[in-house]
Structure formats: structure tokens, C-alpha cells
Amino acid sequence: MIIGIIGAMDEEIEILLDKLNLRKKDLKGNMEFNCGKLFSKEVVLVRSGIGKVNAAICSQILIDDYNVDIIINVGVAGGVRFDIYPGDIVIGNNLVQYDMDTSAFGDKIGQVPRLDTYDFKCDEKLIDIAKKACAFLEGHNYFVGRIVSGDQFINDVDKIKWFNDEFKAYACEMEGASIAQVCYLNKVPFVVIRSISDNASNGAHIDYEKFKIIAVQNSCNILKNMLEIM
Numbered sequence: 001m002i003i004g005i006i007g008a009m010d011e012e013i014e015i016l017l018d019k020l021n022l023r024k025k026d027l028k029g030n031m032e033f034n035c036g037k038l039f040s041k042e043v044v045l046v047r048s049g050i051g052k053v054n055a056a057i058c059s060q061i062l063i064d065d066y067n068v069d070i071i072i073n074v075g076v077a078g079g080v081r082f083d084i085y086p087g088d089i090v091i092g093n094n095l096v097q098y099d100m101d102t103s104a105f106g107d108k109i110g111q112v113p114r115l116d117t118y119d120f121k122c123d124e125k126l127i128d129i130a131k132k133a134c135a136f137l138e139g140h141n142y143f144v145g146r147i148v149s150g151d152q153f154i155n156d157v158d159k160i161k162w163f164n165d166e167f168k169a170y171a172c173e174m175e176g177a178s179i180a181q182v183c184y185l186n187k188v189p190f191v192v193i194r195s196i197s198d199n200a201s202n203g204a205h206i207d208y209e210k211f212k213i214i215a216v217q218n219s220c221n222i223l224k225n226m227l228e229i230m
């Protein structure tokens with residue numbers, strides 16, 4: 001089994017890259033696809049770049065050129081629910097693109113027009129493995145719930161309220177739902193695991209800088225635990 005692992009930013013994958021037993025590295029679409037063994041599993045580890053377009057391109061390359069069997073997306077996110085704090089983990093059970101809006105034609109906001117699903121569901125078995133991997137988490141909680149994605153860094157309390165009311169979201173970030181859409185279209189099982197770096201409310205960019213390091217450590221630790229369980 002070949003596992004595709006995507007992080008949006010260098011900081012989100014560098015701990016893993018350090019541990020990777022690298023066999024080969026290819027450059028495609030300004031992304032380095034690092035192939036090798038990570039905690040004795042065959043992986044392709046890649047930094048996609050920020051945002052939904054980068055993440056979608058990256059996912060399709062992983063599927064077409066590297067024949068990955070599953071995709072795991074790791075990294076940081078803004079917390080949406082008020083009981084979620086920096087360092088906590090959100091395992092996505094489904095993903096929605098909050099900035100997809102064809103409501104003028106009667107669609108629900110987030111619905112990709114003319115697609116037969118509203119949300120993109122993560123693989124149940126991978127969610128279970130991620131939950132088990134979280135059992136080792138000390139001092140932080142983990143949640144399983146909806147993650148919403150869009151091409152914006154959110155630092156606005158009104159947007160957070162809207163994410164709560166409209167989407168019942170647990171966390172927001174900028175890639176997961178596009179990876180999820182590509183996986184859905186290609187029938188590739190996937191899961192999104194994010195650690196909270198900020199509460200996405202006013203001033204979130206300040207918290208983000210403060211908590212990013214611990215959040216990245218947590219998401220990489222969960223991934224390590226997952227690979228060891230699998």
C-alpha cells in the first residue's frame with residue numbers, strides 16, 4: 001500500500017521529512033514529491049502549497065503519477081467550535097468548501113454544483129485509526145467532525161459564527177475539502193487530520209504564530225502513531 005501524505009506548508013511536513021527514508025524526489029507543479037519509507041510504511045510525502053487549487057493539483061498528481069492507495073492530509077487549522085483550543089486535534093469526518101456559492105440557482109452554500117454529494121466523507125477505517133492514534137495525546141482533546149475549507153485565512157468572529165450556524169463546523173482551513181473532492185472523484189479513501197493553531201476569531205494571526213509549532217508537532221505525532229498502527 002502506498003500512502004500519500006499532504007501538508008500545505010513546509011513547516012507542516014518538515015518533522016516528517018526529517019524521519020523519511022528518502023528513495024527519490026521529483027519536482028512537479030512546484031511541489032516536491034518525496035518517495036520513501038516513513039515509520040516502515042511506503043509513502044509519498046509532499047508540500048502542496050497553500051489553498052484549494054494547489055491542494056487539488058497535488059492530490060491528482062499523487063493519484064495519477066504515484067498510484068497512492070489512500071491520502072492523509074495533515075496540518076494546522078482554525079478552531080470553529082468554542083470548546084476547541086490550540087493544540088487540540090480535529091479529525092475530519094466530512095469536508096465542505098464554504099466558499100462554493102451557487103445559491104443564486106437554489107443550491108445550498110458549499111454544494112459543488114451538479115455533484116451528487118454535498119459533503120465529502122472521510123474513510124471510516126482511517127477515522128478509526130486516527131482516533132486510536134489520538135489516544136496518546138496528552139493535555140489536549142480530540143474531536144471528530146466537519147472541517148470547512150476556503151481560500152481565506154479566517155480572523156473574524158462573525159465568520160466563525162456563520163461556520164457554526166451554517167455548517168456545524170469544528171475547524172476551518174484552506175485545503176482539506178479540495179483534497180476531499182479530488183479523492184471523492186477518484187474513489188480514493190482519505191482522511192484530514194488538523195491540529196488547532198488559533199480560534200479563527202479576531203486577532204487569530206497572532207495566536208497562529210504563537211501556537212503553530214505545538215499544533216504542527218501534534219498533527220505530525222498523530223500521523224506517526226497512525227502509520228505505526230496501520
Ligand code: ADE
Pocket residue numbers: 076077078152153154155172173174197198199200201204208
Ligand atoms: N489554518 C490555521 N488557522 C487558520 C485560519 N484561521 N483560517 C484558515 N486556515 C487556517
